[in-house]
Amino acid sequence: MHRRSFLKGASLAVLTASGDSAQTPARDPRIAYGGIGIECSTYSRLRTRMDEFTILRGAEVTSNDRFQFLKRYPVAFLPTLVATAVPGGPIERKTYETIKAEFLQRLQALLPLDGLYLPMHGAMFVEDMQDAEADWYLAARKLVGPDCLLSASYDLHGNISQPIIDTLDMLSAFRTAPHIDREETMLRSTDMLLHCLRDKIRPALLWAPIPVLMPGERSSTEWEPGKRLWAQLPALNREPGILDVSMLVGYVWADEPRSTAAVVVTGTAPANQRRIATNLAQQYWDARAEFKFGTETCTVDECVQRAIDAKTQPAILADSGDNPTGGGNSDQATVLESLLRHQARNVVFAGITDRPATEACYKAGVGKRLPLSIGATLDPKASQPVKTEGVVKFLLAETNPARREAVVEIQGVMLVVSAYRRPYHDIQDFTRLGLDPKSFKIVVVKSGYLSPELAPIANPSLMALSDGAISQDIVHLPANQYRRPSYPFVADLNFTPKIYESARNRR
Numbered sequence: 001m002h003r004r005s006f007l008k009g010a011s012l013a014v015l016t017a018s019g020d021s022a023q024t025p026a027r028d029p030r031i032a033y034g035g036i037g038i039e040c041s042t043y044s045r046l047r048t049r050m051d052e053f054t055i056l057r058g059a060e061v062t063s064n065d066r067f068q069f070l071k072r073y074p075v076a077f078l079p080t081l082v083a084t085a086v087p088g089g090p091i092e093r094k095t096y097e098t099i100k101a102e103f104l105q106r107l108q109a110l111l112p113l114d115g116l117y118l119p120m121h122g123a124m125f126v127e128d129m130q131d132a133e134a135d136w137y138l139a140a141r142k143l144v145g146p147d148c149l150l151s152a153s154y155d156l157h158g159n160i161s162q163p164i165i166d167t168l169d170m171l172s173a174f175r176t177a178p179h180i181d182r183e184e185t186m187l188r189s190t191d192m193l194l195h196c197l198r199d200k201i202r203p204a205l206l207w208a209p210i211p212v213l214m215p216g217e218r219s220s221t222e223w224e225p226g227k228r229l230w231a232q233l234p235a236l237n238r239e240p241g242i243l244d245v246s247m248l249v250g251y252v253w254a255d256e257p258r259s260t261a262a263v264v265v266t267g268t269a270p271a272n273q274r275r276i277a278t279n280l281a282q283q284y285w286d287a288r289a290e291f292k293f294g295t296e297t298c299t300v301d302e303c304v305q306r307a308i309d310a311k312t313q314p315a316i317l318a319d320s321g322d323n324p325t326g327g328g329n330s331d332q333a334t335v336l337e338s339l340l341r342h343q344a345r346n347v348v349f350a351g352i353t354d355r356p357a358t359e360a361c362y363k364a365g366v367g368k369r370l371p372l373s374i375g376a377t378l379d380p381k382a383s384q385p386v387k388t389e390g391v392v393k394f395l396l397a398e399t400n401p402a403r404r405e406a407v408v409e410i411q412g413v414m415l416v417v418s419a420y421r422r423p424y425h426d427i428q429d430f431t432r433l434g435l436d437p438k439s440f441k442i443v444v445v446k447s448g449y450l451s452p453e454l455a456p457i458a459n460p461s462l463m464a465l466s467d468g469a470i471s472q473d474i475v476h477l478p479a480n481q482y483r484r485p486s487y488p489f490v491a492d493l494n495f496t497p498k499i500y501e502s503a504r505n506r507r
């Protein structure tokens, strides 16, 4: 997919043209930025705690790679904090409150503010709380006051709600899945914010919820109908009075009333915004039965057998129900058990989160054989461990036991075990452990749709519909108490798009 590089030119043009404007402010606007980004499966028994968050504070945010794009603006963006974690279970309440309190404290120290940029994900779930992002924005709004403009950037899999729309002034979401437009999306968000501040524009925000809820694996923008639906957005964004057009899949593994697809349009032309949102919502609804997996899917055993039988290599088998980048536990050994039972050979499996097994490998040392129990260490109720033995092949040079990773060979399977939850979706995730994924017959990863680096080498690509905290068998997800009726959970819904405006539009 092409990068939307025109935006970069546009952002500079918008800013350097400021000398022509009759409304040029007398001083530079004061803009703060910061936020929290995580995706939480409410079906996970795990809790995301403080030690799983990476928190950048003050100058650490400014110097972080993710935020270098802000340096192209002739205005300083003032950092607060940015907290991120690998997707997982709900955030422990105390952890959330602690991070929020520090964010607010840092925000308070920067007052008064004209603008606040919020780099978010949109699918956060906090213990005993609904609509956690709205809680975050409301707290920020209370501090910065009603006149400060709030602009948020979102993942395509974020969830929207009326309180969110009522609190923000503008929103931009990714337009690609796999997500290859992260920086472009953040730029849309900050361009829009600066443009509005410079020209004293109070944008109108509106949205259209769509009662369709799909996993990302069926709604990628790499194939239809996602491809054509999202491809329209850049042109719509250039229409008169339109500042941003975003269409979100939503996050399916959250049992919340706000879990749904949505169109969100920011602009200064409400009639045009309404027309665009209505049209896109109707198109999304009309396409609902077209959303399909983009790769061959099968049960765990079938996928393992097909990978063994494949005449080409590497067969890449995605263990989708336990994918940590979607909120899966990443500690399940179901696929490993099947590989061993089928006597699969020449396999690399990256990886299973198992701190005790990782520690045992470090204790034994490279070249040593040891008895192992692999898997089910984080959630012993969700899956069964595999009892086996293996030979340690590689130990990552890492002094912190919580960040260690080891490679152990078990009957022809090179298994990566890690002390912490993490994905192995880039080639470098393998090569840093001395593994070349292309040299194996079978590569197993905990993933949904394959990453931009693994997809091109998969030959073939197989997605196992495995059990887990993000099972793809969505209509059979347990205990949905809060979710509103949506397709495919309810097959015979009627729908006519309805537009809901932000309460701030009436100010």
Ligand SMILES: [Zn+2]
Pocket (backbone or CB within 6 Å): 155, 156, 157, 179, 216
């Ligand atoms: Zn996403």
